[in-house]
Amino acid sequence: MLPMKENKPWKFQVDTYGLCVIVHMMLHNTYMEIGQKQSLDGGHINLPGISFKRYWNVDLWKELFTKLLNRERCEDDTETLRKLRKSMEEYICSDPKLMKKLNNELLVKQRVSLCSS
DSSP: OOTTTTTOOOSSHHHHHHHHHHHHHHHHSSOOOEEEEEOTTSSEEEEESSOOOTTSOHHHHHHHHHHHHSOOTTOOHHHHHHHHHHHHHHHHHTOHHHHHHHHHHHHHHHHHHHHHO
């Protein structure tokens, strides 16, 4: 589980967790619940409990959540965040129509969220 939930020492994990919660809310319009999945090395990794839709760029979102929810206590997040931002920018800029589509979808989700609260 996450260090904050296990009462273990933590440094910036709360910030990266918060970023994941925000992204998850934007994608799914629900609060993020964490599930543990078996990793290739026999350990476990933390991932959101809700799966990504198959028509989304699943690899991009999996990478974001895997890297941000499974940080080591002493790791510097700066380089990881820089690489993730670059991946997102490259994906969004790869298709000019994508930005317009994303803006429209996110605005609809935002309106729904604001009207339901």
